[in-house]
Amino acid sequence: MPILPGAESFQADGGDVAVLLLHGFTGTPQSLRDWAEHHAAAGLTVRLPRLPGHGTTWQECNRTRWQDWYSCAERELLALARDHTVVVAGMSNGGALALRLAQEHPDEVAGLVLVNPAVLLEDPRLVALPVLRHLVPSLPGIADDIRKEGRHELAYDRTPLHALWSMTHLWRAVRGDLSRVTQPILLLRSAVDHVVPASSSAAVLAGVTSRDVREVVLPDSYHVATLDHDAPRVLEASLEHVRRVTAGAARDEVTA
Known part of the structure:
Protein backbone atom coordinates (compact mmCIF):
# COMPACT_ATOMS: atom_id res chain seq x y z
CA MET A 1 0.00 0.00 0.00
CA PRO A 2 1.59 3.34 -1.05
CA ILE A 3 2.33 5.79 1.76
CA LEU A 4 1.12 9.36 1.44
CA PRO A 5 4.00 11.76 0.76
CA GLY A 6 5.03 13.30 4.08
CA ALA A 7 3.54 10.50 6.18
CA GLU A 8 6.79 8.59 6.59
CA SER A 9 8.18 7.50 9.94
CA PHE A 10 11.10 9.43 11.41
CA GLN A 11 14.06 8.27 13.44
CA ALA A 12 17.30 9.77 14.66
CA ASP A 13 20.07 8.25 16.75
CA GLY A 14 21.53 10.41 19.48
CA GLY A 15 22.44 9.94 23.11
CA ASP A 16 21.35 7.54 25.84
CA VAL A 17 18.03 9.34 26.36
CA ALA A 18 15.31 8.50 23.86
CA VAL A 19 11.88 9.86 23.07
CA LEU A 20 9.19 7.74 21.46
CA LEU A 21 6.57 9.95 19.76
CA LEU A 22 3.10 8.62 18.88
CA HIS A 23 0.71 10.38 16.52
CA GLY A 24 -3.07 10.46 16.72
CA PHE A 25 -5.97 8.55 15.18
CA THR A 26 -6.28 9.03 11.38
CA GLY A 27 -3.19 11.27 11.54
CA THR A 28 0.41 10.65 10.51
CA PRO A 29 3.95 11.33 11.75
CA GLN A 30 3.74 14.65 9.88
CA SER A 31 1.81 16.18 12.77
CA LEU A 32 4.73 15.47 15.14
CA ARG A 33 7.63 15.81 12.71
CA ASP A 34 8.70 19.26 13.97
CA TRP A 35 8.66 17.91 17.52
CA ALA A 36 10.78 14.92 16.53
CA GLU A 37 13.32 17.01 14.64
CA HIS A 38 13.54 19.52 17.50
CA HIS A 39 14.41 16.81 20.01
CA ALA A 40 16.81 15.10 17.62
CA ALA A 41 18.64 18.41 17.13
CA ALA A 42 19.02 18.56 20.92
CA GLY A 43 20.94 15.28 20.85
CA LEU A 44 18.18 12.87 21.84
CA THR A 45 17.49 9.54 20.20
CA VAL A 46 14.06 9.82 18.59
CA ARG A 47 11.57 7.37 17.14
CA LEU A 48 8.35 8.50 15.45
CA PRO A 49 6.68 5.48 13.85
CA ARG A 50 3.81 5.51 11.38
CA LEU A 51 1.13 3.46 13.09
CA PRO A 52 -0.53 0.62 11.15
CA GLY A 53 -3.38 1.71 8.92
CA HIS A 54 -2.29 5.34 8.93
CA GLY A 55 -0.78 7.42 6.18
CA THR A 56 -2.32 5.30 3.40
CA THR A 57 -6.13 5.14 3.09
CA TRP A 58 -8.94 5.32 5.62
CA GLN A 59 -10.20 2.01 4.25
CA GLU A 60 -6.96 0.33 5.32
CA CYS A 61 -7.24 1.98 8.71
CA ASN A 62 -10.69 0.43 9.04
CA ARG A 63 -9.07 -2.99 8.83
CA THR A 64 -6.83 -2.30 11.83
CA ARG A 65 -7.60 -2.35 15.54
CA TRP A 66 -6.09 -0.66 18.56
CA GLN A 67 -4.01 -3.74 19.33
CA ASP A 68 -2.21 -3.24 16.00
CA TRP A 69 -1.30 0.36 16.86
CA TYR A 70 -0.29 -0.60 20.38
CA SER A 71 1.88 -3.51 19.22
CA CYS A 72 3.78 -1.16 16.91
CA ALA A 73 4.37 1.32 19.73
CA GLU A 74 5.34 -1.46 22.14
CA ARG A 75 7.95 -2.86 19.74
CA GLU A 76 9.53 0.56 19.41
CA LEU A 77 9.57 1.06 23.17
CA LEU A 78 11.13 -2.28 24.01
CA ALA A 79 13.78 -1.88 21.33
CA LEU A 80 14.72 1.55 22.65
CA ALA A 81 14.63 0.50 26.30
CA ARG A 82 17.41 -2.04 25.79
CA ASP A 83 19.98 0.77 25.55
CA HIS A 84 18.18 4.00 26.45
CA THR A 85 16.20 5.76 29.12
CA VAL A 115 -0.68 16.71 24.23
CA ASN A 116 -4.48 16.82 24.27
CA PRO A 117 -4.64 13.13 25.25
CA ALA A 118 -7.77 11.28 24.15
CA VAL A 119 -9.25 8.78 26.60
CA LEU A 120 -12.91 9.75 26.16
CA LEU A 121 -15.26 11.76 23.95
CA GLU A 122 -18.57 13.41 24.73
CA ASP A 123 -20.09 12.79 21.29
CA PRO A 124 -23.57 11.25 21.71
CA ARG A 125 -23.14 9.38 18.42
CA LEU A 126 -20.72 7.01 20.17
CA VAL A 127 -23.69 5.31 21.79
CA ALA A 128 -24.81 4.14 18.36
CA LEU A 129 -21.32 3.27 17.14
CA PRO A 130 -21.55 -0.52 17.70
CA VAL A 131 -24.48 -0.62 15.24
CA LEU A 132 -23.61 2.37 13.08
CA ARG A 133 -20.25 0.93 12.06
CA HIS A 134 -22.05 -1.93 10.32
CA LEU A 135 -24.31 0.46 8.38
CA VAL A 136 -21.82 3.08 7.18
CA PRO A 137 -18.05 2.62 6.94
CA SER A 138 -17.02 6.18 7.78
CA LEU A 139 -18.06 9.67 8.82
CA PRO A 140 -16.51 13.07 7.98
CA GLY A 141 -12.95 13.44 9.20
CA ILE A 142 -11.59 15.24 12.26
CA ALA A 143 -8.36 16.59 10.76
CA ASP A 144 -7.04 20.14 10.61
CA ASP A 145 -8.34 21.47 13.92
CA ILE A 146 -5.64 24.15 13.81
CA ARG A 147 -6.06 27.82 14.67
CA LYS A 148 -2.97 29.05 12.83
CA GLU A 149 -3.65 29.95 9.22
CA GLY A 150 -1.63 28.17 6.58
CA ARG A 151 -0.89 25.03 8.61
CA HIS A 152 -2.25 21.70 7.45
CA GLU A 153 -2.44 18.30 9.11
CA LEU A 154 -1.78 15.34 6.85
CA ALA A 155 -4.65 13.07 7.87
CA TYR A 156 -7.67 11.27 6.48
CA ASP A 157 -10.71 13.24 5.39
CA ARG A 158 -12.93 10.39 6.65
CA THR A 159 -13.18 8.77 10.09
CA PRO A 160 -13.21 4.95 9.74
CA LEU A 161 -15.87 3.64 12.11
CA HIS A 162 -14.64 0.08 12.71
CA ALA A 163 -11.30 1.54 13.78
CA LEU A 164 -13.01 4.22 15.85
CA TRP A 165 -15.06 1.58 17.63
CA SER A 166 -11.88 -0.32 18.45
CA MET A 167 -10.24 2.86 19.73
CA THR A 168 -13.02 3.33 22.28
CA HIS A 169 -12.07 -0.06 23.71
CA LEU A 170 -8.49 1.14 24.10
CA TRP A 171 -9.76 4.20 25.94
CA ARG A 172 -11.85 2.06 28.27
CA ALA A 173 -8.84 -0.08 29.12
CA VAL A 174 -6.63 2.98 29.70
CA ARG A 175 -9.19 4.69 31.94
CA GLY A 176 -9.64 1.54 33.97
CA ASP A 177 -5.91 1.30 34.68
CA LEU A 178 -5.00 4.96 35.18
CA SER A 179 -4.01 4.31 38.79
CA SER A 199 -12.81 16.34 30.38
CA SER A 200 -10.46 13.83 28.75
CA SER A 201 -7.37 15.52 30.19
CA ALA A 202 -9.21 15.98 33.49
CA ALA A 203 -9.90 12.24 33.62
CA VAL A 204 -6.22 11.48 33.08
CA LEU A 205 -5.07 13.88 35.79
CA ALA A 206 -7.69 12.61 38.26
CA GLY A 207 -6.89 8.96 37.66
CA VAL A 208 -3.10 8.69 37.61
CA THR A 209 -1.12 8.22 40.81
CA SER A 210 1.96 10.08 39.58
CA ARG A 211 3.29 12.52 42.15
CA ASP A 212 5.16 14.57 39.55
CA VAL A 213 2.45 16.08 37.33
CA ARG A 214 2.40 19.39 35.47
CA GLU A 215 -0.50 20.66 33.38
CA VAL A 216 0.04 23.47 30.86
CA VAL A 217 -2.90 25.16 29.13
CA LEU A 218 -2.15 26.34 25.60
CA PRO A 219 -4.10 29.56 25.01
CA ASP A 220 -3.64 30.02 21.27
CA SER A 221 -4.03 26.56 19.75
CA TYR A 222 -6.73 24.06 18.82
CA HIS A 223 -6.41 20.26 18.87
CA VAL A 224 -3.30 19.84 16.71
CA ALA A 225 -1.21 22.00 18.99
CA THR A 226 2.06 20.70 17.56
CA LEU A 227 1.29 22.53 14.31
CA ASP A 228 -0.36 25.57 15.87
CA HIS A 229 0.64 28.88 17.44
CA ASP A 230 1.77 27.25 20.69
CA ALA A 231 4.01 24.66 19.01
CA PRO A 232 7.27 26.31 20.18
CA ARG A 233 6.01 26.20 23.76
CA VAL A 234 5.10 22.52 23.39
CA ALA A 247 18.68 13.31 34.66
CA GLY A 248 18.51 11.07 37.74
CA ALA A 249 18.60 7.88 35.66
CA ALA A 250 21.65 9.13 33.78
CA ARG A 251 23.46 9.90 37.02
CA ASP A 252 22.57 6.47 38.40
CA GLU A 253 24.03 4.79 35.32
CA VAL A 254 27.27 6.74 35.66
CA THR A 255 27.50 5.91 39.38
CA ALA A 256 26.82 2.24 38.74
Missing part, protein backbone atom coordinates in the same frame (compact mmCIF):
# COMPACT_ATOMS: atom_id res chain seq x y z
CA VAL A 86 12.89 6.36 27.36
CA VAL A 87 10.23 9.05 27.64
CA VAL A 88 7.04 8.36 25.69
CA ALA A 89 5.11 11.26 24.19
CA GLY A 90 1.86 11.31 22.28
CA MET A 91 -0.85 13.55 20.93
CA SER A 92 -4.55 12.72 21.03
CA ASN A 93 -4.93 8.93 20.69
CA GLY A 94 -1.14 8.78 20.71
CA GLY A 95 -1.48 9.99 24.30
CA ALA A 96 -3.76 7.05 25.08
CA LEU A 97 -1.20 4.66 23.61
CA ALA A 98 1.54 6.35 25.64
CA LEU A 99 -0.49 5.89 28.82
CA ARG A 100 -1.06 2.23 27.97
CA LEU A 101 2.67 1.71 27.53
CA ALA A 102 3.28 3.30 30.92
CA GLN A 103 0.69 0.98 32.47
CA GLU A 104 2.04 -2.19 30.87
CA HIS A 105 5.77 -1.37 30.98
CA PRO A 106 6.40 0.81 34.04
CA ASP A 107 10.11 -0.02 34.21
CA GLU A 108 10.71 0.95 30.58
CA VAL A 109 8.87 4.30 30.61
CA ALA A 110 10.71 7.02 32.53
CA GLY A 111 8.17 9.76 31.88
CA LEU A 112 5.26 10.92 29.73
CA VAL A 113 4.48 13.98 27.63
CA LEU A 114 0.82 14.15 26.62
CA ARG A 180 -1.14 2.19 37.44
CA VAL A 181 0.47 5.27 35.89
CA THR A 182 3.11 6.53 38.30
CA GLN A 183 5.62 8.18 35.94
CA PRO A 184 6.27 11.94 35.83
CA ILE A 185 3.77 13.58 33.47
CA LEU A 186 3.73 16.77 31.46
CA LEU A 187 0.23 17.32 30.06
CA LEU A 188 -0.30 20.13 27.58
CA ARG A 189 -3.94 20.96 26.83
CA SER A 190 -5.38 23.44 24.35
CA ALA A 191 -7.82 25.92 25.85
CA VAL A 192 -10.06 25.38 22.82
CA ASP A 193 -10.17 21.90 21.31
CA HIS A 194 -12.90 20.93 18.83
CA VAL A 195 -11.92 17.24 18.78
CA VAL A 196 -11.12 16.08 22.33
CA PRO A 197 -12.94 17.65 25.30
CA ALA A 198 -11.15 19.08 28.33
CA LEU A 235 8.52 21.64 22.05
CA GLU A 236 10.49 23.56 24.67
CA ALA A 237 8.37 22.34 27.59
CA SER A 238 8.69 18.77 26.33
CA LEU A 239 12.47 18.99 26.03
CA GLU A 240 12.78 20.47 29.53
CA HIS A 241 10.58 17.69 30.94
CA VAL A 242 12.55 14.95 29.17
CA ARG A 243 15.86 16.29 30.43
CA ARG A 244 14.60 16.74 33.97
CA VAL A 245 12.98 13.32 34.43
CA THR A 246 15.91 11.44 32.86
